[in-house]
Amino acid sequence: MELDGLSHTTASADSSKQSRRHGINGGSVVNLLQQAGLTCRHYWFLLFAAVNSSPAAATDTVTAVIACVIQTLQVLWFAFSTAHQFPWNSTYVDFLIQLIKVTRFDLFIDGSGADSTNGTLAAVALSAISAWILAALASIVIYQLYVLGTASERSLRRSRAGSAIAVQSLESNTSSLRSDGQASAQTSRIFDFSMRSSLHDASRSTGGQGGTSVDVVHFAAHSTTLSVFTALLKWCSTVLLMPMVALLIAPLRMFAFTTLTSTDSGALEYTKVIIGLAGLLALLPLVLSYHTFRWPRLLRLPNSALSIAANAQPSAVKPSDVASGVNDALAVANTRFNLLFTLMNASLTAIYTLTPATSAMTRWVLCSLFLTSSVIKLALTYRYMPHYNFSMVRLHAATQAVLCWAGFALTITLMYHDASQVAGALLFWTGSPLVAAVVVLLVTQRRSNLLQYARDARCSKDKITDEHVAELVVRVMLSELKQDELLQHGSTDTNERGTNCVFSSERVFVC
Amino acid sequence: MNAVRIVYSAVNASLSADTFCLDNLFPTTENTKKEADLSPVELLQLFCAHLPKSSLIQCQAARYCIELRAHRQKIAMHLVQAAAKRPSLDLQFSMFCIQSVLDESYDSDAQQLGLHRYLKFRNLNLQASKEVVTAARCQQRFFTELLLPTPDMQRMREQGRVGFDYMFTDARVNGSAETPLLTVIVTFLVLCVALQLMNESLSAANGLFLQSLKIHKNAEVSNLPACRNYL
Numbered sequence: 133m134e135l136d137g138l139s140h141t142t143a144s145a146d147s148s149k150q151s152r153r154h155g156i157n158g159g160s161v162v163n164l165l166q167q168a169g170l171t172c173r174h175y176w177f178l179l180f181a182a183v184n185s186s187p188a189a190a191t192d193t194v195t196a197v198i199a200c201v202i203q204t205l206q207v208l209w210f211a212f213s214t215a216h217q218f219p220w221n222s223t224y225v226d227f228l229i230q231l232i233k234v235t236r237f238d239l240f241i242d243g244s245g246a247d248s249t250n251g252t253l254a255a256v257a258l259s260a261i262s263a264w265i266l267a268a269l270a271s272i273v274i275y276q277l278y279v280l281g282t283a284s285e286r287s288l289r290r291s292r293a294g295s296a297i298a299v300q301s302l303e304s305n306t307s308s309l310r311s312d313g314q315a316s317a318q319t320s321r322i323f324d325f326s327m328r329s330s331l332h333d334a335s336r337s338t339g340g341q342g343g344t345s346v347d348v349v350h351f352a353a354h355s356t357t358l359s360v361f362t363a364l365l366k367w368c369s370t371v372l373l374m375p376m377v378a379l380l381i382a383p384l385r386m387f388a389f390t391t392l393t394s395t396d397s398g399a400l401e402y403t404k405v406i407i408g409l410a411g412l413l414a415l416l417p418l419v420l421s422y423h424t425f426r427w428p429r430l431l432r433l434p435n436s437a438l439s440i441a442a443n444a445q446p447s448a449v450k451p452s453d454v455a456s457g458v459n460d461a462l463a464v465a466n467t468r469f470n471l472l473f474t475l476m477n478a479s480l481t482a483i484y485t486l487t488p489a490t491s492a493m494t495r496w497v498l499c500s501l502f503l504t505s506s507v508i509k510l511a512l513t514y515r516y517m518p519h520y521n522f523s524m525v526r527l528h529a530a531t532q533a534v535l536c537w538a539g540f541a542l543t544i545t546l547m548y549h550d551a552s553q554v555a556g557a558l559l560f561w562t563g564s565p566l567v568a569a570v571v572v573l574l575v576t577q578r579r580s581n582l583l584q585y586a587r588d589a590r591c592s593k594d595k596i597t598d599e600h601v602a603e604l605v606v607r608v609m610l611s612e613l614k615q616d617e618l619l620q621h622g623s624t625d626t627n628e629r630g631t632n633c634v635f636s637s638e639r640v641f642v643c
Numbered sequence: 644m645n646a647v648r649i650v651y652s653a654v655n656a657s658l659s660a661d662t663f664c665l666d667n668l669f670p671t672t673e674n675t676k677k678e679a680d681l682s683p684v685e686l687l688q689l690f691c692a693h694l695p696k697s698s699l700i701q702c703q704a705a706r707y708c709i710e711l712r713a714h715r716q717k718i719a720m721h722l723v724q725a726a727a728k729r730p731s732l733d734l735q736f737s738m739f740c741i742q743s744v745l746d747e748s749y750d751s752d753a754q755q756l757g758l759h760r761y762l763k764f765r766n767l768n769l770q771a772s773k774e775v776v777t778a779a780r781c782q783q784r785f786f787t788e789l790l791l792p793t794p795d796m797q798r799m800r801e802q803g804r805v806g807f808d809y810m811f812t813d814a815r816v817n818g819s820a821e822t823p824l825l826t827v828i829v830t831f832l833v834l835c836v837a838l839q840l841m842n843e844s845l846s847a848a849n850g851l852f853l854q855s856l857k858i859h860k861n862a863e864v865s866n867l868p869a870c871r872n873y874l
Contacts, residue, residue: 177736181736424732468733471733596694602700605690607707
């Protein structure tokens with residue numbers, strides 16, 4: 133409501149207003165396209181707002197840990213790939229390779245060594261169909277959201293039908309003034325969409341549940357289609373991403389691998405390529421959007437009216453009613469790093485799938501790519517700690533460290549270039565736990581340093597110039613405050629009960 | 644041996660206090676710690692001042708203000724400042740969600756405090772004032788034209804029609820020819836006709852009833868001597 137009084141508008145809002153004006157007056161193609169783009173963006177945002185609000189989007193800690201381990205094993209395949217004949221000592225790494233193959237089930241289908249194929253039609257088609265089912269579900273959910281919006285509009289009209297003629301004419305004149313380009317309450321919104329305004333008006337006039345967000349939250353809580361879509365998208369974006377990308381991209385090997393022999397005809401090969409690319413086209417935008425558009429579910433503001441009526445302090449924070457990403461172990465504060473990690477994993481999968489290991493140089497290039505990506509991921513995880521849940525930050529940092537160490541061990545193995553040499557394998561097995569422990573220690577220490585900085589921020593001469601680090605400092609400080617408050621509440625409870633019970637780990641280590 | 648040396652150096656590095664301060668951003672000032680403690684909101688404001696061009700920090704500030712139950716004006720302010728700095732797509736989505744949260748909160752408050760009626764009244768009042776001003780301008784133009792030595796009839800007709808539309812129709816908005824006034828007139832005529840028909844039918848029924856009553860009475864009167872004789 134206060135936003136209505138603010139005179140500022142964004143470039144997008146300006147352009148939307150301009151485009152609406154031009155659409156009315158001139159209706160040029162560019163402006164119509166702009167308007168269509170804004171509408172698409174609105175519904176795309178609405179879809180992912182619903183996805184984030186769905187209960188299926190939340191991941192508990194155990195599932196998140198399992199997902200993290202599976203993803204780590206999947207990435208670890210790049211260091212131990214048998215298709216590229218890295219000269220590891222088989223005695224030490226065979227069982228690990230077998231374990232990794234379980235998580236990369238595409239290797240059983242397309243082959244993991246000399247038996248590599250261009251992908252079987254059934255596997256490619258199945259993956260593509262899964263991707264298109266996901267896209268179809270997204271379309272259905274968008275349509276449902278559209279129907280939800282029009283239903284609200286209809287209720288608005290129904291409520292208006294009972295009002296007097298004079299009121300009707302004046303209300304219609306409001307829209308006439310809006311079309312005249314005059315500043316109205318709705319047009320000064322940051323995201324100014326006609327659908328949003330109509331929904332907002334509808335909820336106001338009907339005295340309904342509130343704004344669009346309430347409609348979306350209510351829809352998200354009750355829609356089965358959305359729950360299925362969210363669950364599928366979550367798994368396709370995490371543990372199933374790399375196998376699916378590998379299966380869909382495998383037909384493209386026919387252009388890269390000249391030595392591969394295939395029993396399929398040329399037409400069938402091209403059919404597989406087209407099906408695979410179509411599947412990728414459906415899958416990748418959804419996956420990337422899922423990683424980009426993350427928002428902590430159940431983040432709500434309390435009603436000030438109630439707190440004023442109860443004479444309560446509105447800014448008082450109670451840990452019990454602080455809603456944040458803590459109920460979702462995979463919730464991230466900054467989606468950019470998550471997006472980057474996903475892109476890196478998908479790119480590595482594509483490169484490893486399409487690159488034949490014909491020479492030592494290729495192996496060195498692949499090794500350097502894997503090592504570089506692992507180091508970048510570790511550095512970003514250490515510096516920016518993207519997850520809300522600090523235990524997950526520790527776990528991710530440890531797994532990235534293991535991957536880095538695997539890259540280092542692979543370098544040593546390639547240097548020896550002897551399958552009977554055990555140095556690389558031994559280095560990996562002995563060094564990995566140690567490196568993981570060291571990185572966990574470093575991450576914990578960094579968190580302490582950030583807390584110290586947060587306490588001394590006013591006196592400190594060094595100004596933070598990195599916006600992500602600034603956000604991290606605030607996040608760490610908030611999590612610490614919440615933890616302290618939880619401890620205090622826990623101690624109050626225990627004192628009241630007169631027992632000396634220890635706080636449950638779930639309450640203490642919530643952040 | 645190399646591996647052992649590397650592992651040893653890593654462990655050694657992790658256990659030495661100096662290497663923990665990897666970036667010199669975080670100096671320790673133990674003596675001024677107590678005086679310098681900031682609340683999260685103050686810290687956010689400090690960072691917003693340090694990073695005036697960052698839309699991310701403004702957006703995150705709005706997000707943390709929601710968590711901290713800060714005043715909604717402050718959240719809206721951060722939101723607007725974030726929007727002013729050309730945010731990227733992920734931040735636009737965050738802003739979309741923050742604005743939804745704000746809208747929801749304001750709506751529920753307005754519903755509880757009965758503000759919707761007032762806002763609607765204020766809105767309608769403003770619209771009515773604007774319509775009156777427009778109609779007055781039309782009227783002024785009409786009479787200005789009329790006072791001219793050779794008034795343009797076409798222009799006067801247009802001015803008059805605009806004023807009429809403003810006062811009685813919404814055809815200008817909807818683009819339809821149907822007007823509320825016309826609807827009222829048609830409804831009135833239909834009602835009149837219906838009433839007339841009803842009146843006529845009632846009077847006809849009344850006449851028939853009276854006639855039948857008269858016949859009956861006559862019959863009774865004519866039979867009266869016979870009855871008397873019988874008695």
